[in-house]
Amino acid sequence: MANHLLSKSTFIRGKQCEKSLYLNKKRPFLRDKMSPLQLAKFKRGTNVGILAQELFPNGLDCQPKSPSQFPKKLIETREALLNPLVNVIYEGVFQHDDVLIIIDILVRDGENWKAYEVKSSLSVSTTFLQDAALQYHIISGNGVHLTDFSLIFMNRDYIRGETLDLHQLFVTQSVLKEVKIAVLDTVSAIQKFKAVLTLEKSPAIAIGPQCQSPYPCDFVGHCWKNVPENSYLYMESLEEQIRFEYHAQGVVSPQELPQNIFKTDAQKIQLEAFTTNTVALNKALAKKQVPHQMQLDEAIIIKLLIHQPAVPLMANTKAYDALPIAMYTKTLQSEETVFFEQSTEGLKRFLTLIMVLLSNRTLAITDDDTFILMCLQTAHRVNNTSEFTFFSTPPSLIGLRQLTQSIDFSLPTKSGDFFLSGLLTAFGKNTFKLKEEVYLVNDFLADENENKSMHLAAELSQYAKATAFCFDKLSEMTHK
Numbered sequence: 001m002a003n004h005l006l007s008k009s010t011f012i013r014g015k016q017c018e019k020s021l022y023l024n025k026k027r028p029f030l031r032d033k034m035s036p037l038q039l040a041k042f043k044r045g046t047n048v049g050i051l052a053q054e055l056f057p058n059g060l061d062c063q064p065k066s067p068s069q070f071p072k073k074l075i076e077t078r079e080a081l082l083n084p085l086v087n088v089i090y091e092g093v094f095q096h097d098d099v100l101i102i103i104d105i106l107v108r109d110g111e112n113w114k115a116y117e118v119k120s121s122l123s124v125s126t127t128f129l130q131d132a133a134l135q136y137h138i139i140s141g142n143g144v145h146l147t148d149f150s151l152i153f154m155n156r157d158y159i160r161g162e163t164l165d166l167h168q169l170f171v172t173q174s175v176l177k178e179v180k181i182a183v184l185d186t187v188s189a190i191q192k193f194k195a196v197l198t199l200e201k202s203p204a205i206a207i208g209p210q211c212q213s214p215y216p217c218d219f220v221g222h223c224w225k226n227v228p229e230n231s232y233l234y235m236e237s238l239e240e241q242i243r244f245e246y247h248a249q250g251v252v253s254p255q256e257l258p259q260n261i262f263k264t265d266a267q268k269i270q271l272e273a274f275t276t277n278t279v280a281l282n283k284a285l286a287k288k289q290v291p292h293q294m295q296l297d298e299a300i301i302i303k304l305l306i307h308q309p310a311v312p313l314m315a316n317t318k319a320y321d322a323l324p325i326a327m328y329t330k331t332l333q334s335e336e337t338v339f340f341e342q343s344t345e346g347l348k349r350f351l352t353l354i355m356v357l358l359s360n361r362t363l364a365i366t367d368d369d370t371f372i373l374m375c376l377q378t379a380h381r382v383n384n385t386s387e388f389t390f391f392s393t394p395p396s397l398i399g400l401r402q403l404t405q406s407i408d409f410s411l412p413t414k415s416g417d418f419f420l421s422g423l424l425t426a427f428g429k430n431t432f433k434l435k436e437e438v439y440l441v442n443d444f445l446a447d448e449n450e451n452k453s454m455h456l457a458a459e460l461s462q463y464a465k466a467t468a469f470c471f472d473k474l475s476e477m478t479h480k
């Protein structure tokens with residue numbers, strides 16, 4: 001009986017947008033490609049799930065390797081539940097009401113069971129509760145009495161010692177009360193979603209805030225195809241709700257919007273950018289903050305590549321602490337790429353190097369200064385050095401992302417996820433071959449290729465050149 005209409009992920013999809021649920025089932029070829037960031041999150045979730053199993057060791061793994069194994073694994077799970085020798089089940093498969101779910105961990109509680117769902121996040125969200133309520137309903141529908149239902153997620157306060165303490169790394173929180181309240185709603189949602197899947201045509205749902213929340217929908221490419229790149233729907237300085245209200249009223253261009261909704265300088269500058277189809281900025285603020293070309297010529301350009309492992313790798317680090325992987329630096333006279341081991345020593349080296357770079361220079365520029373600040377924070381904790389002398393950006397360091405925000409810089413079109421690439425396009429020079437950082441990190445950490453350091457150095461130098469180009473352009477716009 002493994003023919004199911006819904007799963008945990010399609011149920012959550014339906015909760016976000018019924019059109020997405022329908023398209024996913026009936027027109028999957030319209031789906032956008034998964035972004036590198038989503039792929040990385042997916043992989044991270046799987047790794048954390050496997051680690052959390054160690055909280056309840058010696059379980060029986062019922063995980064299906066592919067959908068074709070669902071019928072077999074449904075039977076295996078049922079048999080495991082009845083087997084008095086089995087006390088823990090990983091990835092148990094259940095089906096009820098045409099919904100198939102896989103629960104991360106089940107632990108025997110006398111005649112009954114306790115369920116655990118693992119999340120690689122740092123807190124509990126509404127979506128997690130909806131997800132838990134669905135699983136509770138489906139498992140209960142199989143006649144299994146759950147005495148508790150808990151979410152296991154990452155403990156943001158845990159600082160790792162020499163060894164990893166899983167009981168500290170994870171927080172286990174019972175959500176049974178919330179889940180029981182949500183079950184009625186879950187049952188009616190299932191019926192509604194099943195009806196949606198029988199429709200001949202996709203439900204007539206207009207684009208709206210649901211396209212990005214709680215997750216970026218992968219049908220945006222399809223549903224938003226007629227929205228021009230310079231639509232006011234992409235004006236992030238305006239409240240999202242206001243943008244969609246005017247869209248629902250049939251307002252097409254930014255010029256048709258009432259001018260009195262543009263109140264702040266940032267909003268007026270964004271309107272100017274979108275209506276003139278050129279980049280725009282706050283000249284008064286820019287004059288104070290954007291360096292002159294002469295200063296830029298003397299500056300050091302820094303590109304730092306970091307990663308943020310969900311599970312702390314070394315003593316004194318926390319979940320998602322930033323660790324440096326490689327740093328490329330360039331001045332008029334020289335260029336260099338330094339690689340850092342993922343260890344206390346590596347962080348010490350980073351700390352010494354960056355402190356020297358920042359204190360010996362009047363100006364250092366980078367694409368996003370939060371990367372440097374986050375690594376400094378980790379390095380200080382790991383090396384147990386006295387509190388960092390600056391908690392905010394050091395005066396000699398300017399991040400391109402932060403600078404553009406502080407001078408109300410606006411692109412004439414949607415910004416997109418890849419900030420630097422959007423900026424280069426707007427400046428008419430997207431000839432740099434920038435590979436997204438998630439790919440760079442994954443390739444470097446996974447690849448055994450001997451030349452991987454050389455490849456990464458080349459990629460980082462592209463980033464640094466692109467950053468320097470954007471600084472030059474901003475300087476030209478400001479001081480010409």
Ligand code: SF4
Nearest residue numbers: 017020211217219223
């Ligand atoms: S893009 Fe928006 S309207 Fe289209 S399916 Fe996704 S959430 Fe629904």
